[in-house]
Amino acid sequence: MSVAFAKEESAEAASETILPARPISDRPNLVTKAGLQMLQEALAGAQQALAVANALDDVNERRRQSAIPFRDIHYYSRRVETARVSPPPSSNDVVAFGHTISFERDDGRVQTYRIVGEDEANPSQASISHGSPVALALLGKAVGDIVELGPRRLEILSISWADESGS
Known part of the structure; x- marks a missing residue:
């Protein structure tokens, strides 16, 4: 009975740690230089958090602790990959990205x-x-x-x- 309980607990823990993907906009991923740096830092932070979670001994706690970083790695990887650094506006005559x-x-x-x-x-x-x-x-x-x-x-x-x- 304890083995069945352990399996049920693991299945329950696994289902609790599957988070929905962060929505990714269908708009062009324009960014400033600072915005690209922010995305890269967020990706590195998520990767570091996942490494810390993966070092945990308890498998259920590892799943719980890795859920958010795993989701964020997917999101920030895609955002860094699709980022297009917008050049500075060529003039201040009309409103443009970066103004x-x-x-x-x-x-x-x-x-x-x-x-x-x-x-x-x-x-x-x-x-x-x-x-x-x-x-x-x-x-x-x-x-x-x-x-x-x-x-x-x-x-x-x-x-x-x-x-x-x-x-």
Whole structure:
């Protein structure tokens, strides 16, 4: 009976550790230089976490601990493989990938965001994905343009680009 229980426990543990794949966007995987570095670091971190998990003696705990790194390795490997580093914008005349845009909303709020790749976007850090509704509405527009975004209006106040290295 203890052997049957052990097998049942292993089967249960195995089913608990099969995680669904992280969704991968069908958009082009545009990234900044910093975004590619972030993806490579995330892949290396997942590989390191999997190595640590694989060193565990308990097979059930090994499965549990390796589930997330295994899923992340698949995701980040694919993202690094498909990443296309976008060159810096050629001018600040119209909004493009990599630009920082300041705009005024119809309620008077002024917001500033940088348009970056999907994996590096973080609105709380003033960056948005090139596939976000706001970025899609702004791309190709110029300073002074008014952009309709559903019931809202945005007026582009400035377009700039700064070298990622800070220089």
